[in-house]
Amino acid sequence: MVKSKQAKPSGWKRIAKERVSILFKQAGKEFRKHPERSKRYVELSRKIGMRYNVRIPKDLRRRFCSKCSSYLRPGVNCRVRTSESKQAVTVTCLVCGFVSRHPYIREKQNIKQ
Numbered sequence: 001m002v003k004s005k006q007a008k009p010s011g012w013k014r015i016a017k018e019r020v021s022i023l024f025k026q027a028g029k030e031f032r033k034h035p036e037r038s039k040r041y042v043e044l045s046r047k048i049g050m051r052y053n054v055r056i057p058k059d060l061r062r063r064f065c066s067k068c069s070s071y072l073r074p075g076v077n078c079r080v081r082t083s084e085s086k087q088a089v090t091v092t093c094l095v096c097g098f099v100s101r102h103p104y105i106r107e108k109q110n111i112k113q
């Protein structure tokens with residue numbers, strides 16, 4: 001892949017990050033009354049992240065389904081379980097059934113030390 005030499009203005013990434021977090025806040029607010037809106041917000045923030053090469057923060061990554069982009073709330077439209085055999089937290093989206101796994105091996109190692 002060829003990277004363009006022209007650098008984007010320095011403030012862009014910061015603004016993109018800000019937008020991502022604002023959209024997620026809105027998604028959380030609207031979820032109860034308008035779940036379809038919060039899904040749209042998640043879609044938008046993922047698009048912004050892709051366009052500006054900004055990763056969605058770790059704490060927000062578990063809050064949406066990476067397959068159908070639904071905003072996920074435990075106990076409402078997703079199931080959160082820990083899996084001993086896979087050493088991971090599994091989040092099942094109850095909208096489309098997609099299972100995402102978040103390993104906790106690193107956290108476990110930190111406790112041992």
Ligand SMILES: [Zn+2]
Pocket residue numbers: 065066067068069070093094095096097098
């Ligand atoms: Zn889903």
